[in-house]
Amino acid sequence: MASEYKIIGGDGREYGPVTLEEIRQWCEDGRVAAGTPVWRSDEQRWQPAGGWDELKWDLPTFTPAPPAPPPLRSDTVPASNPAPNADTAPAGFWIRLGAYILDWVILQALLTLLTLPWTEPLGKLQEAARTELQSPSPDYDLLARFFLISLAISLPLALAYNTFFLGRRGATPGKQLLGLRVVREDGTKLGYGQAAARYLAELVTLLTFGAGYVMIAFHPEKRALHDLIAGTRVLQRRMF
Numbered sequence: 419m420a421s422e423y424k425i426i427g428g429d430g431r432e433y434g435p436v437t438l439e440e441i442r443q444w445c446e447d448g449r450v451a452a453g454t455p456v457w458r459s460d461e462q463r464w465q466p467a468g469g470w471d472e473l474k475w476d477l478p479t480f481t482p483a484p485p486a487p488p489p490l491r492s493d494t495v496p497a498s499n500p501a502p503n504a505d506t507a508p509a510g511f512w513i514r515l516g517a518y519i520l521d522w523v524i525l526q527a528l529l530t531l532l533t534l535p536w537t538e539p540l541g542k543l544q545e546a547a548r549t550e551l552q553s554p555s556p557d558y559d560l561l562a563r564f565f566l567i568s569l570a571i572s573l574p575l576a577l578a579y580n581t582f583f584l585g586r587r588g589a590t591p592g593k594q595l596l597g598l599r600v601v602r603e604d605g606t607k608l609g610y611g612q613a614a615a616r617y618l619a620e621l622v623t624l625l626t627f628g629a630g631y632v633m634i635a636f637h638p639e640k641r642a643l644h645d646l647i648a649g650t651r652v653l654q655r656r657m658f
Contacts, residue, residue, distance in 0.1 A: 425467070426455040435459065438472060445476035446587070447607045452477050478599075508640035509598050509654040511632070520592030525576060533571060543567065580617040585610030597655040605651075612648060619644035 423441045424434030434457075436444075444450045445467065452468035468474050533540055547564035550556040583590040585608055588599045600608060600616070608616070623630030623644040630643030641651060 422459040424457040425450060426464075441473065442476045445473055445478065448478040448588075448605075450477065506599070506653040506655060509652040510640055511634040513596055513598065513654060514634060514642075514652060515631075517590070517592040517596045517598055520595055521579075521590045522592075524591055525572075525579060528579070529572060529575060532575060540567075577614065577617050580620075581610055581614040584608050584613035584616065593652075599653050600650055601653060603649050603651060608650065612650070616644060616648035616650050619647035622647060 420437060422435035422437065424432055424436075425441070425444070427433050434441075441450065441456070450456070450467050450473075452466060452474070454467045455464045456467045456470060456473065457464045458470065467477060543560075543564050547561055550560055580590060584600050587594065588601065588607055593599065600613075602608060602612065620642075623642055626643060633646075634640050634642050639651060645651060
């Protein structure tokens, strides 16, 4: 029989029992920290979550303080929203720009791999478009074809990349490398739906020719235009 787990939430109450997959999800949601007391049925004992080998890799990279109770099952009382995290702060413009550049490099590498079978025709089309741009009488049909083909490849890839990583881990690889995490306004996990909505909202920010990104430097919570549209915040770990 599979082991079951219980925890002591930040309010001092006991939650569970739940399965291994459920408690792993709580860890990813940031509701179980490394120091949260966890009980396992097969050993009949309590110890910090970080002491259980099967949980320690699922624990958040930053620790809620104090950890709030996880979402409860239908036979329990609903849990409150997570408590504010003393170990994080709103991520500023420059560190977010750094994460954006890292993700751009990764996406370009993925794009190159994805289009490898069509390298030659795409390369010829790109060269032709470059030539037309320098021409006094450019072929707008060719330029439009190049632009639409580029969007048809890059936009779905970027949407899938951002939706998967933000929905699954709360951060793209570039953000993870710099200790950033994207959350809802109340501090909870995005989920795939809101992660996709956030990327689509970022397309609106792109239409502002950078003004929507510059908002990060002046907004009191360091939020870009697409954060305001999608109802998200970007946090970074405090450095002590």
